[in-house]
Amino acid sequence: MPDFSLTAEQESLRDAARKFARTEMAPKAAECDKSARFPEEIYRKAWELGLMNLNVPTEYGGSGLGALEQCLIVEELAYACGGMTTSIIANCLALEPILLGGTAEQKSRWLNPFCAEYHLASFCLTEPGGGSDAAGLQTRARKDGDGYVLSGEKCFITNGPHASLFTVFATLDPSLRSKGIAAFIVPGDAPGIVRGKDEDKMGHRASSTSTIRFEGVRIPGAQRLGGEQDGFSIAMRTLDQTRTPIGALATGIAQAALDHSARYSLERKSFGKVIAEHQAIQIKLANMAQAVHAARLLTWHAAWSIDHGHPGTLESSIAKCFASDAALRVADEAIQIFGGYGYMRDYPVEKLMRDAKLTQIYEGSNEIQRIVTARELLRQYG
Amino acid sequence: MEIVVLIKPIPEAESRLRATPDGRGLEPEGVKFVLAGYDESAVEQALLLKESLPGSRVHAVSFGPARCEETLRAAIALGADRATWVEGPPEGSDDPVLAARALAAALQTVPHDLVLGGKQAGDDEEGIVPGAVAELLGIPSFGYVTDLRSSGPSGLTFLRPTEAGVERWEAPLPCVVGLQQAWNDPRSAKLPNILKSRKAPILKVDWPTTSKALALEAKPRSIGEKFELPAPRTGAKMIEFKTPEEAAEKLVRLLREEAKVFP
Structure with a gap:
């Protein structure tokens, strides 16, 4: 039988994240959501405590945690605010290409100074012309002496307005599709970077999102990650690593929705008794609890697979897809349990539904996750 | 300055508490015990003093059952240099005087210029241990202390808010201080320090050693009669x-x- 108990170390990491989430993030979640404020003071504090560069090895100044530990932390943070969590963990996504594709020299050159101070990084893959069709990206990298010149536009870039480092995927030859894509490290102050306006989003409003336009941005050859054809593979392997924490993020939102609902159902009265005594509500709560449990266990299993050296592509796709679908469903039911109050912004559950929605879309839409799942599945039969 | 900070694991604020089957005490099963309340402030204050006086060391000491170890690791993760678990009797004890005797016995071999603790534990709020430890060590004791600062190698200054006003004190070292509040809100542990704290050694004074040192005093003098939760x-x-x-x-x-x- 598998052992689902956490080690004392894992519990203490989770407790630290829980404390931060409940004392620092939760009190400001509603305000930041309402005003779409980017709470930099919270992000700085998260960085100070080591909650930001979770996947970066300690030798480069990160926290050097495994996938399961990352998931435990991310779930706790997302319980308090999905949007803040997105901004806090964006560095993990943006720096993973350097961890996967960088040479020892590149890692030391870029990660050490980056992690030694509070800095944000952004992962630049998605473009206005396509997100899921990553192999069809149009941002061009043209050879220029010993370097490259980047031209094109990326969109929906988390932390884009604030990032001091970008990992950028650009094509040397669009006709080669995935084989033409290379990955680059681009410092935020490189001439030719134009940051778009902060997007007005449905949810994750404490996070900041913008387009990033590259207008002839010159990059030395030493800032290319891997070979000229390796970019697509680096991007996909990055997502294999970072998809699982999105499952954890969705699980955190779902758990919050369940907790709010269960508490409310023990307070709110209708037909002369608390609504928790009505079977209609009990069945909803049971379904929600099933979804939360399943989401968490799938996420833990995917993380366990990655921590045990498996690629985790299938497991992480299943986990991310299931957990994010579960989060939206559970948040939807939470609003239903709250009734009219649930629809009001003064109550916490409608935010959860808006925040949950994004987890079905970003870091690989759930349609893509299902395609990945089917492909991995059929491979076992073909 | 050698700073000893006395800490006691207390139930996490969100815990759901219940009585033991015999109704005499708190059922520990299923309760998470943490470093919190005045003791958490005491650790913060100890670290602030250490940071203000180069060469100082903070030694966290806790008396009681095995759960003390987690609380000591929490103190190490925050910045304590060393930790000692003074094991309690196997049958358990809530007797604050026994706790003070065991701690004072253990401190015989631990260097201490300042023994710092919360003015009272955050759970039972008895406030007996700091004063009793001072008495047993034969050094002065001060309670309800705020704004604790070093005034050089051999003294301290602090404030004591009272109903009549705020008293300003100067005290010699060594002494025991029961702290009301640190200068700062207690800090949070950084993730890398939490990981390091898991591997840090915890010194242990086992119960037979303490029991032998205390001889006839090793028996609890007070025993809980009845433990009841407040009515809803x-x-x-x-x-x-x-x-x-x-x-x-x-x-x-x-x-x-x-x-x-x-x-």
């Missing part, structure tokens, strides 16, 4: 009113007729 609070009553006068009139009537606060 009944719901609030909302008074509907159009004018403040009407609200006051209704409130007075309720206080007199229902709550019977006055005749």
Whole structure:
């Protein structure tokens, strides 16, 4: 039988994240959501405590945690605010290409100074012309002496307005599709970077999102990650690593929705008794609890697979897809349990539904996750 | 400065508490015990003093059952240099004087210029241990202390807020201080330090050693008789009113007729 108990170390990491989430993030979640404020003071504090560069090895100044530990932390943070969590963990996504594709020299050159101070990084893959069709990206990298010149536009870039480092995927030859894509490290102050306006989003409003336009941005050859054809593979392997924490993020939102609902159902009265005594509500709560449990266990299993050296592509796709679908469903039911109050912004559950929605879309839409799942599945039969 | 900070694991604020089957004490099963409350402030204050006086060391000491170890690791993760678990009797004990005797016995071999603790534990709030430890060590004791600062290698200054005003004190070292509040809100542990704290050694003074040192004093003198949780609070009553006068009139009537606060 598998052992689902956490080690004392894992519990203490989770407790630290829980404390931060409940004392620092939760009190400001509603305000930041309402005003779409980017709470930099919270992000700085998260960085100070080591909650930001979770996947970066300690030798480069990160926290050097495994996938399961990352998931435990991310779930706790997302319980308090999905949007803040997105901004806090964006560095993990943006720096993973350097961890996967960088040479020892590149890692030391870029990660050490980056992690030694509070800095944000952004992962630049998605473009206005396509997100899921990553192999069809149009941002061009043209050879220029010993370097490259980047031209094109990326969109929906988390932390884009604030990032001091970008990992950028650009094509040397669009006709080669995935084989033409290379990955680059681009410092935020490189001439030719134009940051778009902060997007007005449905949810994750404490996070900041913008387009990033590259207008002839010159990059030395030493800032290319891997070979000229390796970019697509680096991007996909990055997502294999970072998809699982999105499952954890969705699980955190779902758990919050369940907790709010269960508490409310023990307070709110209708037909002369608390609504928790009505079977209609009990069945909803049971379904929600099933979804939360399943989401968490799938996420833990995917993380366990990655921590045990498996690629985790299938497991992480299943986990991310299931957990994010579960989060939206559970948040939807939470609003239903709250009734009219649930629809009001003064109550916490409608935010959860808006925040949950994004987890079905970003870091690989759930349609893509299902395609990945089917492909991995059929491979076992073909 | 050699700073010893006395800490006690207490139930996490969100814990759901219940009595043991014999009804004499708190059932520890299923309760998470943490470093919190005044003791957490004491650790913060110890670290602030250490940072203000280069060469200082903080030694966290906890008396009780095995759960002390987690609390000591929490102190190490925050910045304590060393930690000692003074094991309690196997049958358990809530006797604060026994705790003080065991701690004082253990401190015989631990260098201490300042012994710092919360003014009282955050759970039972008895506030006996710091004073009793001082008495047993034969050094001065000060309680309800705030704004604790070093005044050189051999002294401290601090404030004691009282009902009559704020007292300013100077105290010699060594002494025991029961802290009301640190200068800062307690810091949070950084993730890398939490990971390091898991591997840090915890010194242990086992119960047989303590028991032998205390001889006849190793027996608890006080034993809990009955442990009861407060009765659940009944719901609030909302008074509907159009004018403040009407609200006051209704409130007075309720206080007199229902709550019977006055005749």
